[in-house]
Amino acid sequence: MNAIAYLDQHFPHFEQGLKEQIAAHCTVRQISAGERLIQTGQYFRSTMLVTEGRLKLYREGEEGDEFFMYYLLPGDACALSMVCASRPHPASEIMAKAIEDSVVLMIPLQLMESLMQEFKSWYSFVVETYRSRFEELLQIVDQVLFKALDERLVIYLEHQQKALGSPQLQLTHQEIANDLNSSREVISRLLKKLEQQKKLVLHRNYIEILPG
Amino acid sequence: MNAIAYLDQHFPHFEQGLKEQIAAHCTVRQISAGERLIQTGQYFRSTMLVTEGRLKLYREGEEGDEFFMYYLLPGDACALSMVCASRPHPASEIMAKAIEDSVVLMIPLQLMESLMQEFKSWYSFVVETYRSRFEELLQIVDQVLFKALDERLVIYLEHQQKALGSPQLQLTHQEIANDLNSSREVISRLLKKLEQQKKLVLHRNYIEILPG
DNA sequence: CGCCCTGTGTGATCTGGGTCACTGTACTTC
DNA sequence: GAAGTACAGTGACCCAGATCACACAGGGCG
Incomplete structure (x- = not known):
């Protein structure tokens, strides 16, 4: 299955031109169950869209503790890969693990800015992703706290x-x-x-x- | 002091046109020490830029517990007002309190999208604000957890x-x-x-x- | 000066949850 | 079917931190 087909299936609300641009520049990555996708301490160089499978996203503590935050399912983007990505940064401190065989589209970061300006649907998607992850994170904070x-x-x-x-x-x-x-x-x-x-x-x- | 003067002082990296647009549409709000700016359960209708004073930002638990998250200082924006604002949403669940007499510029939400598209410096500012708050939140999570x-x-x-x-x-x-x-x-x-x-x-x- | 009010110090006790040390129970492999 | 290997149950104990019940100090103000 190629990138366009994946996009059609899980991101149908994207404009055609947007899908084409993404397809032209992204790489399709297969991840097998159990594999780790992002390693703590590693830089991001791309934004990820999940198109198949199921990933678990963890926060890692300093002593190797892992704390589950949320799932990434097909149609989701990793907000962290957008956020942390936006500039070089020492360590990611989060970790994603595939619990099923999965497929993600890796979109190079340089593309982000032009996509944002050119495609309304991408802009809203990104903002909405930020928003919902942020809120999720807030939920987590007060679960743990209260x-x-x-x-x-x-x-x-x-x-x-x-x-x-x-x-x-x-x-x-x-x-x-x-x-x-x-x-x-x-x-x-x-x-x-x-x-x-x-x-x-x-x-x-x-x-x-x-x-x- | 008018909006342009505030912007010149605390947001000097903004393009001139951006400052003018903001000044043309924002309202300048004075907040006196001790006053609450955002109430839990309230909608956002604007993004806020802090230009004077010092605000404390809290997360509120269901039983009225308050948990301090971070300060907003002049030159900062409230990421939450950007994020949560992006669509109508039940409740904010966060609260900001001025600990000194403060001034904020309230930028109506409708403006956000066009500013994003028109001004690079605004785009980077917003993305950077997201990023840093997100990271702060992650820090908080593992402080509390670990x-x-x-x-x-x-x-x-x-x-x-x-x-x-x-x-x-x-x-x-x-x-x-x-x-x-x-x-x-x-x-x-x-x-x-x-x-x-x-x-x-x-x-x-x-x-x-x-x-x- | 005595009164009150806010902020601080300190012991006694309680409890959620972590840790340790087992036991028991399925399922696998040979 | 014996042995080994995850998984699950259960009691004993410990400890950080919450809660309760004070006592006390400083500073304002009548």
């Missing part, structure tokens, strides 16, 4: 359900603990509590969210 | 010193506790510890940061 772990866990599970599009979540307790920067035992206990409250059922290797 | 309170307090004090431009910080322990979403007693104890480490001297109503 909410206890049990509440954060519930929100996390809801997120997963939405992003994965299924009430069966293929997650181990250990993974959840990593994503929330907590520990397995604590997550196990909290999950058990939620099970008792009939909000979910625990199985081996997956969790079933009950509706309601 | 650092203990004593370390966060040190960072906070450094911030204050930089933003206020003086090693005498006119802050009560209670204020600091509010800003860090902690409690007075804990802050008092930690400050005492820092005093014992000769990093600062505690006085009534102000804290003196020792160099080094």
Whole structure:
């Protein structure tokens, strides 16, 4: 599948000319499940549009802790690759990992400015991407600040359900603990509590969210 | 003082035409010390440029908790007013408070897009503002996530010193506790510890940061 | 001067959640 | 089917930080 076809499929609201320009200059990159896309401490040289698969975006702490922030799904752009990219900068401090085989279009940064000026739909897309990531980040800030772990866990599970599009979540307790920067035992206990409250059922290797 | 004069003083890198356009459409707003500028739950209708004074920007939790995020100083723009503004949106969930008598230029949102297209210096300014606030927010996230309170307090004090431009910080322990979403007693104890480490001297109503 | 009010110091206690040390249970591989 | 290897459950313990309950100091003001 070529760049234009991907763009048609996941970015249908882009003008034709915009799609052509992107296609002419971008490179299509395949990422296999488990692979890391952005490494902490690495420069950006391109903006990324996700067209296939599912990526998880993490914030990395200094001691190698990883904290899950959000998913990138087809049709999404990595706001960070736009933002941090805009000028040379020491370290990105974020990390993206593909959890499925994925495809991203890499748009060289130099193109950004002219696309912004030439195409209204690109301008709005970029601004909207900024806006929504910014807001997401704000959400994260006050979850971490103001909410206890049990509440954060519930929100996390809801997120997963939405992003994965299924009430069966293929997650181990250990993974959840990593994503929330907590520990397995604590997550196990909290999950058990939620099970008792009939909000979910625990199985081996997956969790079933009950509706309601 | 009129808008052009303010712009000349604090935004000298703007093109002349840009300054004129802004001056022609913005309104100059005076805010007195202690006044709140943005209320949680309120829509934005303009982007703000700070030209005088000092504003503190808070994130508000659901139960009325306030968490200090950063200062807005002359020459700064409120990234949030750009971001959230870009489309009607339920609630801002952030709050700005003037700690000195301040002046801001309010630029109507409709102007944004044409300014972006017409003026390179405006485009870079906006992108750079996004970038730096985004990064600040990321810093905040991992401070809160990965650092203990004593370390966060040190960072906070450094911030204050930089933003206020003086090693005498006119802050009560209670204020600091509010800003860090902690409690007075804990802050008092930690400050005492820092005093014992000769990093600062505690006085009534102000804290003196020792160099080094 | 005594009164009050704001800011500060300090101990006692409580609790969420992290850590340690296990046990138990499925599933895989040979 | 035995052994090894993820995953999951559970108790005991610890600690940062919150909360409570004070006591006290300085500064204004009648």
